[in-house]
Amino acid sequence: MYKLYKINLKKICCINKNVRSRSLWSPRADFVCQMTQKRGHHVATDHPQSKKQRLKRGLAEFQLLSFLPLFFVIAYWVKIEAVLFVVSFMFPLLLAFQELVKSSLSQDGTAQFEAGEVDFLTGLANRQQVIRKLANFLEIEQNTGRETAILHVNIDKFHQVNDRYGLETGDQILTEIGARVASCVRDQDMVARIDGNDFAVVLLPTKKADFAIALAIADRIRAAIVQPFSVDQITCYLTCSIGICLSGRAPAQTAKSVLASAETALTLARKSGPNTTRSFSPKMRREAQKLHHLSAELEAALENGQIRPYFQPQICTDTGEIVGFEALARWEHPVNGLVLPALFLKAIENTGKSGRLGEVILYHSLSALKSWDRAGFRIASVGVNFSSEELRDPKLVEKIKWEVDRFEITPARLTIEVLENVVSEHDDDVITKNIRALAAQGFGIDLDDFGTGHAAIANIRRFAVNRIKIDRSFITKIDSDPKQKLLTTAIVRMAESLGLETLAEGVETVAEHALLAQMGCRYIQGFGVARPMPFEDTVAWLHKHREKLLKTTGPARKSG
Numbered sequence: 001m002y003k004l005y006k007i008n009l010k011k012i013c014c015i016n017k018n019v020r021s022r023s024l025w026s027p028r029a030d031f032v033c034q035m036t037q038k039r040g041h042h043v044a045t046d047h048p049q050s051k052k053q054r055l056k057r058g059l060a061e062f063q064l065l066s067f068l069p070l071f072f073v074i075a076y077w078v079k080i081e082a083v084l085f086v087v088s089f090m091f092p093l094l095l096a097f098q099e100l101v102k103s104s105l106s107q108d109g110t111a112q113f114e115a116g117e118v119d120f121l122t123g124l125a126n127r128q129q130v131i132r133k134l135a136n137f138l139e140i141e142q143n144t145g146r147e148t149a150i151l152h153v154n155i156d157k158f159h160q161v162n163d164r165y166g167l168e169t170g171d172q173i174l175t176e177i178g179a180r181v182a183s184c185v186r187d188q189d190m191v192a193r194i195d196g197n198d199f200a201v202v203l204l205p206t207k208k209a210d211f212a213i214a215l216a217i218a219d220r221i222r223a224a225i226v227q228p229f230s231v232d233q234i235t236c237y238l239t240c241s242i243g244i245c246l247s248g249r250a251p252a253q254t255a256k257s258v259l260a261s262a263e264t265a266l267t268l269a270r271k272s273g274p275n276t277t278r279s280f281s282p283k284m285r286r287e288a289q290k291l292h293h294l295s296a297e298l299e300a301a302l303e304n305g306q307i308r309p310y311f312q313p314q315i316c317t318d319t320g321e322i323v324g325f326e327a328l329a330r331w332e333h334p335v336n337g338l339v340l341p342a343l344f345l346k347a348i349e350n351t352g353k354s355g356r357l358g359e360v361i362l363y364h365s366l367s368a369l370k371s372w373d374r375a376g377f378r379i380a381s382v383g384v385n386f387s388s389e390e391l392r393d394p395k396l397v398e399k400i401k402w403e404v405d406r407f408e409i410t411p412a413r414l415t416i417e418v419l420e421n422v423v424s425e426h427d428d429d430v431i432t433k434n435i436r437a438l439a440a441q442g443f444g445i446d447l448d449d450f451g452t453g454h455a456a457i458a459n460i461r462r463f464a465v466n467r468i469k470i471d472r473s474f475i476t477k478i479d480s481d482p483k484q485k486l487l488t489t490a491i492v493r494m495a496e497s498l499g500l501e502t503l504a505e506g507v508e509t510v511a512e513h514a515l516l517a518q519m520g521c522r523y524i525q526g527f528g529v530a531r532p533m534p535f536e537d538t539v540a541w542l543h544k545h546r547e548k549l550l551k552t553t554g555p556a557r558k559s560g
Contacts (some may be wrong), residue, residue: 020478022047117388121171122178125192130200133190137205138247146205148213152262153181153221154275163429165234172231173238180227184220199257205488211246211279218277226275239275241266248282267346287343294339295347302356307331307344309364310532311382313541314503314525317517320549322413322542326383326525328532329363330359354389361385364399366407366414368535377542381444383415391418391431397438415444417469432463439464446503450491460498468495470507472526479511492519 004500024321119126125133130150137148155177162170181199184193190203203214225240231316243266250258261280264287269278272324301307309327316323331339365382372379390396404411418440439445447460450468458469470491478484488504495502504516507526516524 005296005538006066010525024421032181033149035259036128041081062428080501085322088334100441119178119193122175122193124178124199125190127192127194127200130192130194130202131255131259132361133202134247137202137223138253138258138537139253140205141247141253144205146207148205149203149211149244149246150258150262151203151214151218152245152266152521153195153201153275154241154270155225156239156241156270158238161236161238165231168184169231173229173236176231177230177238179223179459179462180224181221184216200262205401206556212243214244214246215279219240220277222277229360230358241269241274242277243267243269244277247330249282250280261333267350282364288508290343294344295351298335298344298351298353300349301331301333302360303343306333307357307360309361309368310534311368311538312525312532313530313538313545314383314523315529317522318522322377322379322545323523324379324381324383325538326532327361327385328416329361329385329536330532349387349389355393358384358386358390359399362403364535366403366409368538369413370407371407371535372538372542375539375542377539379413381413381415383417384446385444385448387417388419389429391434393434394430396434397441399442400438400443411442412444415446415466417446419448419464435463439466449505465499467503469503469505470521475504475516475526476507476508479509485515487552488516488521489519492521496520 002115020354048291075298110147118124119127122131132149134150155174158170161173161457174193178193178199179193182200185191186202186204191202192200192202194200201217203217206213220537222240223241225238226236228237243262243264245258245262245265247253247258250261261284263279264284265280268284269276272278286540298307307329311325312325313322314326315321316322329345330339331341331344347355360383365384367384370377393399400414400416401411404414416435428526435445444466445464446470447463447465449471467493470488474484474488474491478488494504501523502521503523503525504521505525507513507516508528510528513524535542
């Protein structure tokens with residue numbers, strides 16, 4: 001087993017300006033080169049050719065077979081049978097010699113080492129070489145009909161390793177991961193590290209790329225990764241998610257398209273849970289194409305007001321009064337109409353625009369609060385969702401505080417909604433500090449989609465959560481399904497014992513509303529109350545709801 005050390009990139013690459021060549025002088029670099037050659041993952045170099053190399057290449061490219069008729073014509077012309085004998089005997093030897101020259105050139109090419117196309121931490125290829133290898137394989141496909149496949153491997157929650165044990169330990173584990181992945185494939189396949197904790201495997205083209213073969217390799221990789229890692233008396237356990245793409249299924253027969261398709265499959269695998277494998281399908285291809293088109297329009301949509309919040313009211317089951325609104329992002333596309341959040345939010349995440357989306361939604365939400373005040377409706381708070389990317393921003397608390405001060409709104413009127421899996425996955429990092437700091441400033445903290453993640457009670461208390469929002473999956477058919485009723489009742493009672501408020505999402509019927517009130521769930525929202533609506537419709541709805549309350553009273557709360 002090899003041990004790799006950190007390599008100084010500045011020292012390892014020496015550039016001779018006179019001959020435009022690159023040389024590797026570090027002993028560590030020589031070791032990396034030997035390792036990559038042994039595993040069959042070679043890269044090309046740009047060393048200038050010597051005279052000997054140019055001669056060998058000329059012999060390899062010299063087509064001896066095309067001169068065969070000329071030899072026979074000469075033999076016939078001079079009427080010397082000996083010439084015919086010599087030609088018949090020597091020609092096969094010349095062809096054999098030419099094949100040896102070609103083989104020598106091939107070996108020289110695969111043994112060459114390009115410093116700019118290797119990952120110096122693991123000794124594997126990097127993203128640039130993967131793209132080049134894929135491009136070469138795709139060219140082979142056009143001539144031979146053979147197909148390749150790529151596996152995109154992501155180590156689940158690897159950031160926790162760096163947070164807990166440090167970057168140096170993380171680097172050693174990444175090196176070991178690279179070795180394990182390489183041990184699961186053939187020598188002709190390429191293994192690369194294409195990002196921090198992302199690896200790729202490019203399979204040698206075959207007559208017909210078989211998903212079963214790619215899946216078997218993926219299973220071997222997952223089995224190798226789940227084995228414990230021991231570094232410096234530290235033992236940790238990891239899993240990986242894998243996206244697979246057969247080259248024939250990609251939207252376009254280009255290296256970048258195939259790699260992007262594998263990444264799309266990986267994204268679906270990660271959403272399905274840790275240690276999962278997914279393959280790129282024609283359906284994914286259509287969604288990816290649509291996602292690509294939407295991604296190209298996102299920046300303009302965020303700036304020209306096409307993406308804005310729709311507000312869904314939240315009411316109190318005791319009084320029926322409006323206690324707040326939740327701001328939900330919607331895209332009013334000029335051609336496609338109202339774009340489903342599940343689609344464009346994925347495009348937002350892929351393009352790194354989550355922060356900008358958060359700024360847009362927060363601005364419109366605070367503006368709405370001021371407008372409701374001017375219209376005579378005192379709305380207690382508006383809830384705004386914040387993604388993991390936004391919560392990792394060290395300056396998030398300052399940004400939010402500056403915005404509420406600008407609008408002259410007290411922090412208590414803004415509720416920060418955090419997904420349960422965000423709370424459960426991060427123990428003591430920037431996200432934790434931001435949530436604690438926001439709670440200390442007086443902002444409300446809602447734990448969204450409660451019951452779908454793995455948040456512990458200790459996390460709920462540590463993050464100073466004010467209210468848990470019971471996921472709609474627990475509310476559906478609560479009035480007809482005894483098990484649903486028992487689960488929801490248990491959640492409500494647990495929250496009461498902890499001094500937390502509860503809000504039920506996805507309430508659609510009067511029966512569900514009444515039963516939740518009897519259980520002691522104090523707040524509800526859902527289509528049974530109102531659908532999300534643009535701000536200009538909220539004032540009219542508030543007037544109608546006020547008139548309705550004057551005529552009738554909401555379901556009385558009973559102790560359950």
